[in-house]
Amino acid sequence: MRLRMELFVDDMDVSVAFYRDVLGFRVERRAGDYASLRRGGVVLGLGPVAKLPERGDGPGFTRQRLAGDKGAGVEIVLEVDGQEALRTLYEHCERHNAVVEPLRQRPWGLEDFRLADPDGYYLRITHGDAAGEGPAG
Structure with missing residues (x-):
């Protein structure tokens, strides 16, 4: 699938x-x-x-x-390969003034940042380097 x-x-x-x-x-x-x-x-x-x-x-x-609100109740999670790729993409998104919530370490072991696309769809950008997968993981 x-x-x-x-x-x-x-x-x-x-x-x-x-x-x-x-x-x-x-x-x-x-x-x-x-x-x-x-x-x-x-x-x-x-x-x-x-x-x-x-x-x-x-x-x-x-x-x-x-x-x-088109994106109400949905969080689109996109994973990049590793923390370095995450930080590079974060800096790129910052230069485009797209970041809603800055890069930070989460209690479940991953770093992420949040942004919204032009229509308000909510995106979380993270990496897949830690054992946990997110709040439910």
Whole structure:
């Protein structure tokens, strides 16, 4: 099993630029209203909120449903290979004014920092060097 996450965004160009220029993702495909980006084993699909139906019954995504906080209740955790890579990415994100919460050591043995993408999706960037995997690990 693999994971590919799809995020609905307000401005495709701004979001593609954020993931490419700030977090180092590579654009694999960009066709009209969709972009596929990859960094290592992480694949993100980006699609415009404007192409979603305005309203709908059921659990599917609609513009009405995403009008509030898009990332509420979700933390996207991205792991880099080692503390040095983490610190390098942190400094890069700081230069882009993207950091919401600074780099720090956590009680579970990992360092991480937090940021939000242009649409408010909450990202935690960490490394996989310690035995614990996070608050639940």
